[in-house]
Amino acid sequence: MGAHHLRGSTRPFSRRGRVRQRRGGGRRLKLGSALLIVLGFLASGAIGAGAYFLPLINLAVKQTGKSVVVPGVSPTAMAGTHQPFTLLLMGSDNDQKFCTSRSICDPKAKGTGLLTQSMILVRFDPVAHSVTMFSIPRDLYVPLSTGGTQKIMVAFSYGGANAAIATVERDFQVHVDQYAWIGLQGLINIINKFGGVDVPVLNPVLDDAYPADINSNDPYGTYRVAVLPGAQHLDGAHALEYVRSRHSDLRGDFGRSIRQQQVLLALRDQSYRVSAADLPDLAAAFANQFLTSMSIQDIASLLPAVRDIGPSQIRQVTLVDGYTTGRTLPNGEDVLLPDWSRILPLVHQYFPAT
Amino acid sequence: MSRLGGLVALLLMVVFGFAVYVTLGHTKRAVASRVTVKPPRTIPFTLPGTIIMASAGQLYQLQGGTFKAIGSGGAWSSPALTPDGQHIVAVKRGFNYSNLYLLGADGTVQRQLTNNQSRAGVAFNLWAFYPRVSADGKTIFFSSDKGKDPYVYTVDLSVWSMPLGGGAAQKWSQPSPGTGGDVEPAPLANGGVIYSKFGLDPAGLNVSSTVLKSHPYSPEVALTQPEQHCQQPVVNADGTRIAAVCQVSARVDALEVWQFDGQQLVGGPLVVFQSGLAAAPAWSPDGTGLIFLAPGANDAAGNFQLWYSPLYGKPKQLTTSSDFDAQSAPAWKP
Numbered sequence: 169m170g171a172h173h174l175r176g177s178t179r180p181f182s183r184r185g186r187v188r189q190r191r192g193g194g195r196r197l198k199l200g201s202a203l204l205i206v207l208g209f210l211a212s213g214a215i216g217a218g219a220y221f222l223p224l225i226n227l228a229v230k231q232t233g234k235s236v237v238v239p240g241v242s243p244t245a246m247a248g249t250h251q252p253f254t255l256l257l258m259g260s261d262n263d264q265k266f267c268t269s270r271s272i273c274d275p276k277a278k279g280t281g282l283l284t285q286s287m288i289l290v291r292f293d294p295v296a297h298s299v300t301m302f303s304i305p306r307d308l309y310v311p312l313s314t315g316g317t318q319k320i321m322v323a324f325s326y327g328g329a330n331a332a333i334a335t336v337e338r339d340f341q342v343h344v345d346q347y348a349w350i351g352l353q354g355l356i357n358i359i360n361k362f363g364g365v366d367v368p369v370l371n372p373v374l375d376d377a378y379p380a381d382i383n384s385n386d387p388y389g390t391y392r393v394a395v396l397p398g399a400q401h402l403d404g405a406h407a408l409e410y411v412r413s414r415h416s417d418l419r420g421d422f423g424r425s426i427r428q429q430q431v432l433l434a435l436r437d438q439s440y441r442v443s444a445a446d447l448p449d450l451a452a453a454f455a456n457q458f459l460t461s462m463s464i465q466d467i468a469s470l471l472p473a474v475r476d477i478g479p480s481q482i483r484q485v486t487l488v489d490g491y492t493t494g495r496t497l498p499n500g501e502d503v504l505l506p507d508w509s510r511i512l513p514l515v516h517q518y519f520p521a522t
Numbered sequence: 523m524s525r526l527g528g529l530v531a532l533l534l535m536v537v538f539g540f541a542v543y544v545t546l547g548h549t550k551r552a553v554a555s556r557v558t559v560k561p562p563r564t565i566p567f568t569l570p571g572t573i574i575m576a577s578a579g580q581l582y583q584l585q586g587g588t589f590k591a592i593g594s595g596g597a598w599s600s601p602a603l604t605p606d607g608q609h610i611v612a613v614k615r616g617f618n619y620s621n622l623y624l625l626g627a628d629g630t631v632q633r634q635l636t637n638n639q640s641r642a643g644v645a646f647n648l649w650a651f652y653p654r655v656s657a658d659g660k661t662i663f664f665s666s667d668k669g670k671d672p673y674v675y676t677v678d679l680s681v682w683s684m685p686l687g688g689g690a691a692q693k694w695s696q697p698s699p700g701t702g703g704d705v706e707p708a709p710l711a712n713g714g715v716i717y718s719k720f721g722l723d724p725a726g727l728n729v730s731s732t733v734l735k736s737h738p739y740s741p742e743v744a745l746t747q748p749e750q751h752c753q754q755p756v757v758n759a760d761g762t763r764i765a766a767v768c769q770v771s772a773r774v775d776a777l778e779v780w781q782f783d784g785q786q787l788v789g790g791p792l793v794v795f796q797s798g799l800a801a802a803p804a805w806s807p808d809g810t811g812l813i814f815l816a817p818g819a820n821d822a823a824g825n826f827q828l829w830y831s832p833l834y835g836k837p838k839q840l841t842t843s844s845d846f847d848a849q850s851a852p853a854w855k856p
Contacts, residue, residue, distance in 0.1 A: 205531050212535040216542030366799055366817055366824045368769065370728040371720040372702030374667065374677040376645040392618040394649050397705065397720065397730070398754055398767065399775060399799035400848040401817075401825050415675040418700025419726055426728070433772060438824065445549040479773055488726035 220448055227451035228464035252293040253345040254519055256333055258324060259286035259428070261352050261381065261412075284324045284332060284349075285412065286428050289342065291519050294473045298481040300518040301432065303425030305487055309495070309503035310339045319503055324349075329459065341512060342519040346461045352382060352412070354457025356404030361453045362441070365407055365434035368399045370426070375413040382408075407431055421504075422488045429484045440475055485518065487511065562589040562828075565840040569830060569854075571807055574601040574610055576850035581612060581629050584828075593629020599850040602653050604686075607855040611635070611653040611662055611686075619647035622664060624686070635662065635684070645672040649679065655686065656709040662686050663707035663715050669693065678703030681717050683738075694738045698722070704733075706754050711761050712784060713737065716745065718753040732766055734785070745780075745787050754802065756851065757782070758809040765794070765803045765812055775800040777814055779833065795837045801826065802851040811835075815848045828852075 218225070260282040287304040306321035313334030314326040323335040333344045350358075359365055373395040380389035382405070393409045395402075402410060411431050417423035442450070462470070491511050492504040512521075562577060565587050573584040580595040597615040604611070609632070610625040622635040635653075640646035653664045665679040668691065678697040681704045684690075697703030698721045707717040714736040723729050729748035732755045735741075746752040751769035758765075764782045767775050768791075777800050778791035794812060803814040811832040818827035818839055825845040831837035 205535075208531065208535045209538050212539035213542045216539035217546060219539075220543045220546045364824070366826075368773070368775065368799055371730065372679055372705055374649070374679070374702060375675075376672070376677050377675060390644055392644055392647060392649075394620075394651075396651060396849045397702065397718070398849060399801040399816075399826075401845065416677045416700060416702075418676075418722060422726060423728075430772070437773065443549055445546050479771060482772075484772075489724075 220445075223448040223452040223455075224464070227454060227458070232460050232462060232464050232467065250294055252291065252295070254342060255290045255292065256336055256344045256347040257286070257288040257290055257432075258284040258329070258332060258347065258349045259352070259355065260284045260321075260324065260349070261379070282325055282351075283321045285321060286425075287320065287332070287336070288425075288428065288432070289336070289340070289344075289515075289519060292470070292473070296481075297477050298483065299474070299477050300483040300485060301429050302485040302515060302518065303422075303429060303487070304336065304340075305421045305425065305492065305504050307421055307502065307504045308492065308506055310335065310506065313338055319501075329461075337522065339506075340515050340519070341521050342515060343522050346466075348460040348462065349458065350454075351457035352408060354454050355411075356382070356408050357453035357457065358450060359402070359404035359407050359431075359435070361446075361450050362435065362438040364401045364403045365431060365438055366399065367402050367407065367410065367430060367434050369395055369397045369410065370430070372397050373410055373413050373427070374416045375409075377415050378409060378413055407434075419488060422486055425486045426484070426488075429486075433479075433482065436474060439471060442471075483518065485514065487514075560843045561591065562841055562844045562846070564588050565828070567830070567838065567840050569806075569813070569840075571854060571856045572607075573804075573813065573852050573854045574603065575828070575852045576601060576612075576847040577845055578847070579615075581610070581625075583629075591629075593625060593631070599847050600652055601850065601853045602655055603853040603855050604655050605657060605659045610853070611655055613651055613653065618644055620649050620651060622650050622653050622662065635686075635688075636666075638666075643672065651679070652706050654707055654709055656683075656713075657711040660686055661709070663694070663709050665703070665705040665707065665717075666691075667703075676700050679705050681705075681707045681715060681735075683715075692738055694735055695719070695742070701728075708755050708757050710734075710757060710784070716755050716757065716764065718755065720753075721748060723748060732764070743786070745782075752778070754851065756803050756805055756812075758805040759807055760809060763805075763809060765805065767800050767803060767814075770796060774798060777803055777812065777831070779812075792833065794831045794833065795829070797837075800829075801848040802846075804852045804854050807854055807856040813840075813852055813854065815846050815852075818842055 285306055289302040291300040304320060308320045310320050311317050312323050314331050324332040329347050333347055337344055375393040377390045378393040380391045381387060393413050395410045411428045414420050414424045492506055495505050496502050562582055568587045575582050576599045579597045581592050581598045581601055582589045583592050598612050600613045602611045608627055612623055612625055613620050614623055619638040621638050623631055624633040624635055626632055636650045638648035638650055648666060648668055650664050650666045653662050655662055661683050663683050666682050667677050667679055670677055676699055680693055680697050681695040683692045683694060695704040701720045701722060704717050704719050707715045709715050716732055716734045718730055719733045720730045730751050730753045731748045732745040732752050733742040734745055752766040755764055755766040762782060763779055765779045768778050770776050776793050777795040778793055780787040780791050781789055798817060800814055800816045803812050805812055811830060813830050815826040816829050817824040826848040827839055827841045827844055828846060829837050829839050
């Protein structure tokens with residue numbers, strides 16, 4: 169009876185309830201399906217975007233945020249874009265091709281085999297909207313942080329960025345907040361990805377012994393270079409010839425330093441044309457040719473700040489006139505002896521002394 | 523959701539993901555893959571006469587607003603016209619050397635004028651650049667490292683002359699060692715030549731000036747001062763005006779024009795163009811305006827485009843998406 173009553177009393181309710189339940193369940197199912205579809209599209213879009221930005225992600229993971237520990241100095245602080253900071257920019261050729269006869273390539277001694285052909289200290293002041301570029305001559309004969317006295321370009325080969333930064337910090341009595349290193353092929357790639365750079369070539373740059381080592385295994389091969397004067401559009405290979413050639417320049421490495429700073433300015437001008445969608449291609453251009461202590465976020469926030477700096481706020485400093493003395497060592501090596509009494513006051517005008 | 527509906531949704535998701543990837547690719551702006559450099563075709567502006575220009579190693583003739591490739595492609599640059607307009611002298615660049623050639627008006631090679639290739643070693647090769655033909659059509663002026671010592675590193679260009687019909691070359695200038703030297707000769711009707719001389723100031727910084735030489739052994743007369751950083755001088759048809767590109771700041775050039783009395787510049791310069799970089803000026807045959815090369819206003823990569831400016835008027839960009847050789851001043855004949 170009870171059961172009957174129960175049946176009798178619940179049957180009509182149950183039918184309606186089932187319908188309601190079915191309707192409610194159907195609604196939930198539809199809602200769930202719709203949610204699933206939306207999530208599916210979001211995931212699909214994210215995968216598409218992720219695939220597109222994969223080179224950038226790779227770069228961020230493998231080549232940026234490479235902090236260094238420099239013995240004997242305070243830990244390197246990450247630079248924000250709201251306070252002035254100093255970046256050591258290094259460029260090198262790949263002297264690993266000479267490794268058969270050079271101890272600097274010994275991995276046990278943390279040797280990289282890379283000589284920094286270019287070392288530029290860059291001071292960014294986002295508040296004053298100014299940039300100062302100071303080129304360090306590669307042949308400057310200085311005490312190295314790893315011991316001994318040699319050309320400053322050798323520091324990197326003995327201990328990578330750590331040794332190069334420590335050497336610069338100790339000899340120039342400045343603090344380096346960040347560093348960035350780029351290889352020759354990386355420079356060619358990045359300029360080509362920008363579609364070239366516009367450079368007002370300052371004088372005819374001729375070189376009868378330019379190293380033919382980019383696409384060759386012959387470390388001693390040479391070819392002739394003639395970059396003619398005047399404003400022109402240079403692709404990566406020709407821009408490299410312009411910044412790397414030094415044999416026929418009366419000022420040797422000093423002339424080259426001026427040209428390197430010029431091409432940096434040209435690259436800055438090209439960066440106005442970069443959109444976020446260009447970043448994966450640019451990152452791919454840097455594959456194995458770029459290392460920096462900055463994170464990808466640091467770089468992303470730095471770019472607009474650099475673009476905001478007017479041409480008149482960019483100062484170029486080189487040690488052209490009387491800061492060094494040329495000397496040939498007993499082993500036949502040509503070096504530049506620094507006159508620290510003149511160099512340090514100049515450097516500390518723009519880079520705070522430690 | 524039916525199985526079919528699910529499959530369709532899944533397919534649409536895959537398409538959507540792919541579309542996101544493709545759409546992001548289409549928003550790229552700067553990279554070379556998005557920069558389309560096209561051979562020059564037409565310009566929406568008719569310049570009188572015929573202009574010969576170089577782009578990516580190919581010579582082009584601009585006539586009636588339309589470009590036409592002339593001669594064979596390769597590594598051609600710096601076209602110059604003979605006074606009768608029937609021939610072109612141009613540079614063909616090889617690996618480690620360059621040579622001057624005499625071409626017909628249609629670009630076909632008629633004669634090789636220099637032989638700068640050497641098998642003795644890399645440093646034994648020679649350069650020849652910037653050919654210009656004298657007003658009487660008998661002499662070519664050019665820049666070369668001819669006469670250098672192949673066993674020393676220093677290489678500088680000097681100004682030379684040579685009979686167009688063949689014969690010994692004559693050295694006109696003595697470059698400042700280690701500066702790159704003397705380039706861009708522009709012959710004068712009186713037999714002299716003006717050219718760009720590069721040097722260093724007392725602080726060791728690059729300077730350049732326009733200088734005049736009446737004959738190979740006369741002293742150089744500075745027409746502009748080194749600190750003006752002037753180069754690429756060109757003389758108008760009647761020899762009364764000189765135009766040159768002078769550097770205003772690190773990234774800004776000015777195309778300036780002076781009156782010229784045959785010995786010196788008279789009065790201050792008239793600034794024809796001063797908006798970014800500029801190069802390779804050439805006078806119109808009637809001397810009322812100049813064509814020159816400068817980056818295009820909206821070009822993605824900043825390749826150099828053809829511009830025209832009347833002496834007194836607003837400069838106008840004539841081409842887009844082209845990539846003219848900014849080291850090759852155009853040659854313009856009536």
